[in-house]
Amino acid sequence: MDIITKMTKDTIKPALASGFKDYLPDEMIPRQKMLDTIRAVFERFGYAPLDTPGLEKEEILTGGDPDFKMNIFKARINESGEDMALRFDLTVPLARVMAGNPELKKPFRRYQIGKVWRGERPQAGRYREFVQCDADIVGAKSMLADAEIIAIIYTAMKDLGIKNFEIRINNRKILNNLYAIADFDKEKTNMVLRAMDKKDKQGWQKVEEELKNEGLSDKSISLIKEFTSKSETDDPELNEIASYLDAMDIPRSAWKIDLSVARGLGYYTGTVFETILTDLPSIGSVCSGGRYDGLTARFGGDSLPATGTSFGIDRLYAALSELGLVNATASIAKVIVLNFDEQSLPKCLSVSSSLRNNNISVELYQGSETSLTGQLTYAVKKGFSAAVIIGADEVDKNTVQIKNLKTKEQNEISDSDVITEIYKII
Amino acid sequence: MDIITKMTKDTIKPALASGFKDYLPDEMIPRQKMLDTIRAVFERFGYAPLDTPGLEKEEILTGGDPDFKMNIFKARINESGEDMALRFDLTVPLARVMAGNPELKKPFRRYQIGKVWRGERPQAGRYREFVQCDADIVGAKSMLADAEIIAIIYTAMKDLGIKNFEIRINNRKILNNLYAIADFDKEKTNMVLRAMDKKDKQGWQKVEEELKNEGLSDKSISLIKEFTSKSETDDPELNEIASYLDAMDIPRSAWKIDLSVARGLGYYTGTVFETILTDLPSIGSVCSGGRYDGLTARFGGDSLPATGTSFGIDRLYAALSELGLVNATASIAKVIVLNFDEQSLPKCLSVSSSLRNNNISVELYQGSETSLTGQLTYAVKKGFSAAVIIGADEVDKNTVQIKNLKTKEQNEISDSDVITEIYKII
Incomplete structure (x- = not known):
């Protein structure tokens, strides 16, 4: 509220730009509660808040890559000055912070909750602006770090009230050898992994079709399917993670090793994981991540090991709603x-x-x-738990009326008991 | 962490764009605590969270005014598509939400904490991106609403631990008649109010100089000074607010009527207020606002009454630091x-x-x-309260060592007492 605005007489249509969304209180109250729950878990594991700008120099975000194809939002002041762009994730800015502040003690644990922007064509349920909610640990090589991130996911899911979920864990190093096991051209590895990543949402048949279109033989496809269906491995890194998860008392029912988890992205170098809600598998992974040991190298200096996770806030909110875990209310x-x-x-x-x-x-x-009845109707509609009613009588007698809006019970109590009585109801 | 990035071999300097800032954990931890404190106060008064996009259609923000001179950030996708801009405050978006969602129950109380952007030339301590923290009530004509906003400010200051502050309250309607009282050209009213707004930070002498330069007579200037030095008034709206503040048990020492409070901005239509820290008056107002009954009219329909406040987060943080109320720590x-x-x-x-x-x-x-001593040194430096030490002996005996890092006291306790013992220390 502190900008001089000169208003015109022409009225302007109060419309949002395409691909953007308001969160009105009835949605924002439970959404905020969900974010607070996740944030509390991050802090309980010793992850500290970091905030980086919404805008960065364009080359920081694109990596200076001329082939960079992503639709980023460009931003500039008055047609002049530096070229900036809106961040599209919180991981690249973290890599910049680590490279630019070498004095930061490692391992550096941070969380960040903030808006990111993508200049994609808007689709149903896909917005150009959305919130990311990330926790990462930078500078720790040990699998202990990966196990800690998985423990964060487990704890957050529990704290959000989600009963049936499964954290599926794999290691990219295993998949990087898939070409040898399944007898296809090594160059095709990234394509194969990206195709496999669609398995949960689109099914194996779709993956097979895609692999076939890309020229893989039936035998290769069958070998890929066979290999990635295994849920046991002698991979030392995965076994190490498993032992840490056991030591942290995370039940085996909450996670499993799943050699089909690929995560489509290019930068993962080790552990990868995704989280499926077993009651709502079609929604896809609500929380994923992994180890990416190379990202800081973009900014020179030593490459720092890093591992982390990102919660898909919109998917999670949709899931919580569907599971009946959201109390929509217009009253805070x-x-x-x-x-x-x-x-x-x-x-x-x-x-x-x-x-x-x-x-x-x-x-x-x-x-x-102006009437008691009218105000009580409002109070019930907006979802309050208790109404305090004070009229001339109550002023005279040093009392108040307290109405429990759920049970409809109403009691007159003395002024000195108001706090105690209200605590009983709410 | 879910974007495909192709990395180049060229390293990129990890620099921020000019006028932007990272908040590293040692600053972000207390800053976040400050924001949480203010947010809790907003919620205690029944203000619900609202979230609106960082980007809006440009005409929404500018009001379609061709003379609009402010340096906004323009943003667009890939040189094509709609013209959008980054929001410069949270009040214009609120007005858009109210106009675009007529079904929202009035009065509508919302708070919003979010980034805003200004395309100004960066100056020391002035950034192109900063956080605003606003509470507003839309649709309430009564002075009760203004009193509620002032009560929010009072409560937030107390909860932040600030002892000496003063909320200065005035009414723009009084100042709008200043031209008649002080005998100057009515057209000069806005200029006079903007000049007066500089009084706290630059002193009366500076204001007088500016008024003189703008052609006001010595007599007018003297009358302005005389009138605005009064701290009593028979203004019915101010008196009504005073009676509500008394009923809310807000001490008279925390606020006063001050006819010199102008707030430079054009859109205020009634109550205006600002908050000065009496130990640090030179820092200027840390929290200001007022009634602006016309803003929603930009978007057509009926104009809704509105009143609200904005906390100056950066000034408040600087003030809390200077008052020794910030515990800088790198550990969450x-x-x-x-x-x-x-x-x-x-x-x-x-x-x-x-x-x-x-x-x-x-x-x-x-x-x-890898040594106990090395890790203890790290723990002390990073500001932890307690360290838990477990070696082979403790494993055997089902005990742990707990070291109080403030008193240096160390105790061996049985596993079952760990929680209780830690609660005692932290």
């Missing part, structure tokens, strides 16, 4: 103090203050309903 | 579990998990120091 406060009698307003204000001083969220009614 | 966790003995690692992992399950933040040491 639990208690409403009604306000229908001018004479009683000072006491309404005083009671509101004293509730807030006791850490209770309170809305003082300021709408256009 | 209070407890570190050391890790110098491979045989004991499983127990270290298990103890870490059990602490975290009890809501205690724990970092498991993963650095390069």
